[in-house]
Amino acid sequence: xxxxxxxxxxxxxxxxxxxxxxxxxxxxxxxxxxxxxxxxxxxxxxxxxxxxxxxxxxxxxxxxxxxxxxxxxxxxxxxxxxxxxxxxxxxxxxxxxxxxxxxxxxxxxxxxx
Amino acid sequence: xxxxxxxxxxxxxxxxxxxxxxxxxxxxxxxxxxxxxxxxxxxxxxxxxxxxxxxxxxxxxxxxxxxxxxxxxxxxxxxxxxxxxxxxxxxxxxxxxxxxxxxxxxxxxxx
Numbered sequence: 001x002x003x004x005x006x007x008x009x010x011x012x013x014x015x016x017x018x019x020x021x022x023x024x025x026x027x028x029x030x031x032x033x034x035x036x037x038x039x040x041x042x043x044x045x046x047x048x049x050x051x052x053x054x055x056x057x058x059x060x061x062x063x064x065x066x067x068x069x070x071x072x073x074x075x076x077x078x079x080x081x082x083x084x085x086x087x088x089x090x091x092x093x094x095x096x097x098x099x100x101x102x103x104x105x106x107x108x109x110x111x112x113x
Numbered sequence: 114x115x116x117x118x119x120x121x122x123x124x125x126x127x128x129x130x131x132x133x134x135x136x137x138x139x140x141x142x143x144x145x146x147x148x149x150x151x152x153x154x155x156x157x158x159x160x161x162x163x164x165x166x167x168x169x170x171x172x173x174x175x176x177x178x179x180x181x182x183x184x185x186x187x188x189x190x191x192x193x194x195x196x197x198x199x200x201x202x203x204x205x206x207x208x209x210x211x212x213x214x215x216x217x218x219x220x221x222x223x224x
Contacts, residue, residue, distance in 0.1 A: 104149075105156050
């Protein structure tokens with residue numbers, strides 16, 4: 001069973017607030033990912049990291065930022081939340097090398113009012 | 114253009130009525146095709162990895178197969194607890210260490 005955690009699970013916040021979504025994994029995986037998923041829609045990659053101090057933007061443009069200071073921790077930050085940021089945010093990790101599956105956390109459901 | 118598509122978009126089955134879900138891909142240098150199950154409001158749960166054409170994997174009522182252009186997820190005698198969205202994802206040469214996900218098939222199994 002994968003050990004990847006996300007907090008909070010649900011967050012309702014007002015426009016303009018700064019928020020950080022936490023993601024941690026205990027498997028020692030180098031590769032970590034953030035996806036955004038609207039209800040009934042596909043996953044879109046917004047950020048990824050191949051290791052400590054390595055972060056890249058994904059295919060979907062996002063106003064969020066990420067950091068990777070420790071292997072196990074990959075937080076996502078929105079400096080000023082807007083209603084358009086309302087979505088589900090999923091964190092995933094995997095082992096280095098091709099053909100290894102991703103393991104997903106439970107997700108954070110963000111609502112910006 | 115590389116892409117991953119899934120069909121049907123939604124599928125309703127009676128309990129015990131077997132069927133198949135399709136994942137079609139057009140990528141160069143496939144390195145792996147992955148099937149996931151996602152329940153509402155939760156993260157995807159890994160089911161299978163397929164690496165090469167002709168490969169098959171089984172788990173309980175699910176069986177995944179792979180050809181050079183598509184993968185099928187066969188569901189035999191489904192139960193209501195099999196209701197979920199089934200996602201496929203590919204990893205290919207053009208994507209480095211990243212994955213491309215299909216839009217999913219929403220499966221409902223009625224008792």
